[in-house]
Amino acid sequence: MAREIIATEHAPQAIGTYSQAVKINTTVYLSGQIPLEPKTMQVVTQDMQGQIRQVFENLQAVAQAAGGSLNKFVKLNIFLTDLSHFPLVNEVMADYFSQPYPARAAIGVGALPKEVGVEMDAVMELD
Numbered sequence: 001m002a003r004e005i006i007a008t009e010h011a012p013q014a015i016g017t018y019s020q021a022v023k024i025n026t027t028v029y030l031s032g033q034i035p036l037e038p039k040t041m042q043v044v045t046q047d048m049q050g051q052i053r054q055v056f057e058n059l060q061a062v063a064q065a066a067g068g069s070l071n072k073f074v075k076l077n078i079f080l081t082d083l084s085h086f087p088l089v090n091e092v093m094a095d096y097f098s099q100p101y102p103a104r105a106a107i108g109v110g111a112l113p114k115e116v117g118v119e120m121d122a123v124m125e126l127d
Helices: 048-065 082-098
Strands: 003-006 021-024 027-032 073-080 104-110 118-125
Touching: 021 048, 027 048, 048 082, 048 118, 073 082, 082 104
Parallel strands: 073 104
Antiparallel strands: 003 021, 021 027, 027 118, 073 118
């Protein structure tokens, strides 16, 4: 089994004991991304739509570093501190994904790192 650690400066650096992603053969497990701007490591905005966009940008950067894209995602987990923002996730997601969409879960949580409103992780399958 070939194992590769994926890292890119185009996504926020890990702020703990984890890798941005781990590739095993053709499957890539992407760690959770929050709406941090990669260069400053600061939360981009308090605006929820802006936070969701930044999370997709971060996931996209890690996916590209692994040799894939968002459209290679087979599973997406979305963590929200307020599930009423889920329609915004759908709206923004339509700008980043095309059919067939990945399997998905939306989970309401009490808090997320750096007091952000959204975090997402994913599983990607490469050709």
